[in-house]
Amino acid sequence: MANTLYVVSTPIGNLKDITLRAIETLKAAGFIACEDTRNSSILLNHLEIKKELISLNAANESSKIPYVIKRILNGEDCALISDAGTPGISDPGTRLISATLKEGISVVPVPGATAAIAALTVSGLPTDSFVFEGFLPQKKGRQKKLYQLSAEERTIIIYESTYRIEKLINELSEYMPDRLIVVCRELTKKFEEVWRGTPLNLKDEIKSKTIKGEFVVVISPKEWEERN
Numbered sequence: 001m002a003n004t005l006y007v008v009s010t011p012i013g014n015l016k017d018i019t020l021r022a023i024e025t026l027k028a029a030g031f032i033a034c035e036d037t038r039n040s041s042i043l044l045n046h047l048e049i050k051k052e053l054i055s056l057n058a059a060n061e062s063s064k065i066p067y068v069i070k071r072i073l074n075g076e077d078c079a080l081i082s083d084a085g086t087p088g089i090s091d092p093g094t095r096l097i098s099a100t101l102k103e104g105i106s107v108v109p110v111p112g113a114t115a116a117i118a119a120l121t122v123s124g125l126p127t128d129s130f131v132f133e134g135f136l137p138q139k140k141g142r143q144k145k146l147y148q149l150s151a152e153e154r155t156i157i158i159y160e161s162t163y164r165i166e167k168l169i170n171e172l173s174e175y176m177p178d179r180l181i182v183v184c185r186e187l188t189k190k191f192e193e194v195w196r197g198t199p200l201n202l203k204d205e206i207k208s209k210t211i212k213g214e215f216v217v218v219i220s221p222k223e224w225e226e227r228n
Contacts (some may be wrong), residue, residue, distance in 0.1 A: 004077040005100045007093065009086040009112030012214075013189035015046050019112045023047055030076030033068055035092055039083045056080070057092050065099050072105055079110075084214075086114045090134040090159055115187055116157045119216035122194060123155070123182040126221060130155035138164070143171075149219070150175045156219040165215045169206055172219070173199035180220040186213040 006025050011017040026032065026049050033056040034040035040053055056064045072078055080087050080096060087093030097107055116132050131154045136142055149156055160168050165183070172181060176199060183195040183202065191213065195202060 003072055003075060004106045004108055005072060005097065006077065006079045006108050006110050007087050007097065008079045008081045008110040009114065010043060010081050010084060012084045012113045012115045012118065012187055013192075015043065017113045017188060018043070018047065019110070022110050022112055023049075025110050026051065026079050026081075028077075029079035031071065032079045032081060033064070033096065034080075035082045035087075040081060043081075056096060061092050061095050065096050068096060069100060069103055069105070072100070073103065084113075084115075086112070089114055089116065089132075113188070115159070115184075115214065115216050118187050119182065119184040119218050120155065120157060122184070123218040124196075125155045125180070125182065125218055126224065127155070130157060132157045133159075135159045135161075136168070146171055146175045151222060152219075153221050153223070155221055158217045158219070160215045160217055162212055162215070165211060165217075166206060168217065169199055169203055172217075173203050176219065179222075180224070182218040184216040184218070185210075187216065189213070 006029065008022050008025055010022065026044070026047065029051060031052040031054060032040065033054050035057050037053045037055050044051060054064065054068065056068065068078055080093055082091035082093060085091065088097060100107055120127055120130060131152060133149070133156060136145055136158060178198060180196065181199055181202065185193045191210070195206070
């Protein structure tokens with residue numbers, strides 16, 4: 001289908017998690033808009049796909065949007081991917097999708113892996129109602145957000161970096177000391193780990209862990225233990 005933007009999910013680690021439809025879409029696309037051409041080249045080389053890659057990330061998204069839209073309007077279709085997972089989910093792509101829709105261009109999802117849902121499914125916590133917060137503010141507004149989340153009655157999903165995971169566990173031990181938290185590291189990758197416990201339990205234990213990679217933290221709802 002020409003004149004279309006395809007939002008394509010890619011593996012979050014294990015390259016075998018690519019879907020058949022995603023492969024077909026990447027092969028058929030006129031060009032691919034990606035977060036980082038170096039990272040995307042690894043995936044495409046693995047799939048033996050040769051395609052023009054255009055960098056579209058948080059730093060240049062605004063300036064690249066008109067170019068991408070112009071090419072789609074001229075008859076090409078575009079596959080949008082991020083370095084890992086689903087574009088727009090704590091990754092670039094939302095502004096391009098919004099601008100594309102305003103131009104009357106068809107936007108088609110090609111679903112697949114996303115770290116938030118992968119972590120939720122193995123957490124053992126309620127999945128019927130949850131809130132995805134992505135990355136918390138690094139400085140301004142961080143404590144306010146944590147205070148607000150301490151009253152949340154839904155399961156909470158947070159992304160965190162290698163550099164702040166210990167800080168987050170310490171903060172949770174202050175704001176949500178009795179909640180069950182599930183910390184997922186390097187999901188689908190060789191060194192995948194899942195740690196479970198209260199923030200206070202994990203506070204000391206995590207110091208002995210390998211603090212590297214991508215983290216997803218899933219937090220039980222307020223008073224969940226009492227409801228169960």
